[in-house]
Amino acid sequence: MTARVAILISGRGSNMRSLIEATRAPDYPARIALVVSNRADAAGLDTAAAAGIPTAVVEHRGFPDRAAFDEALARELDAHEIDLVCLAGFMRILTESFVEHWRGRMLNIHPSLLPAFKGLHPHAQALAAGVDRHGCTVHFVVPELDSGPTIVQATVPVLPGDDEASLAARVLAEEHRLYPVGLAMVARGEARLEGGTTVFAGKAAAG
The missing domain is CATH 3.40.50.170 (Formyl transferase, N-terminal domain)
Structure with a gap:
């Protein structure tokens, strides 16, 4: 269906x-x-x-x-x-x-590798932290902002000379690829929310 x-x-x-x-x-x-x-x-x-x-x-x-x-x-x-x-x-x-x-039927995509860099300006947060990997996360929505259990993530490198704009563009390309993947997983029943945890086709992942 x-x-x-x-x-x-x-x-x-x-x-x-x-x-x-x-x-x-x-x-x-x-x-x-x-x-x-x-x-x-x-x-x-x-x-x-x-x-x-x-x-x-x-x-x-x-x-x-x-x-x-x-x-x-x-x-x-x-x-x-x-x-x-x-x-x-x-x-x-x-x-x-x-x-x-x-609950369990609402998804969001956030431009960071949650739980890192929640809220506003995640790319600036990532650059300030000096990380070498950044990315995006499709997650279930819960009342706490950017805190829902992860469905799927994608990573990108943080390159020398990156600023917010260049890093954001690299992450956005992955967002466009990843969000349909996460939605399909939920629509097929391959990922579902149980309590505070995402369950993947019979095995649990940490929320």
Whole structure:
């Protein structure tokens, strides 16, 4: 059974484009059924519409608080019978109740090798730390920011002379490759969340 996926965006949605492209393959286990943005001017909405994908805008500024916004977002997802949610540059912090409702069914990609360099400016953090390897992580979303159990990671070298821009570009290329891999693993049941741990087809990995 093919999973129905919603992608949440706030801007251009470059990772959204890689997911859309991947799901065009006949044997891919998921289809993008909806793209939702909290901003009406998000460029990714046009990209999704051009690909024939239904879109919706749930403007966060139109709600008195995060809970009311999340309730409206949940209604949109329910109306489209969504199975899995992918965050792709979605710049809103979701309420704990929303995250718990989608526990094990909501994914994010973060541009670092989590648990290293959580939060903002991970490339600057990596350069300041002097590491020689950096990368990106697809993980399950939990209420704590960038703390969900890992599904899959990819590494890139940190090269002499790198700045934030050059390192970010190298990581972004891996993000575009990796996110479809992680989504497919969850859609096929090859990776699932149990408690605070990702379980891979019969064996557990540390969260």
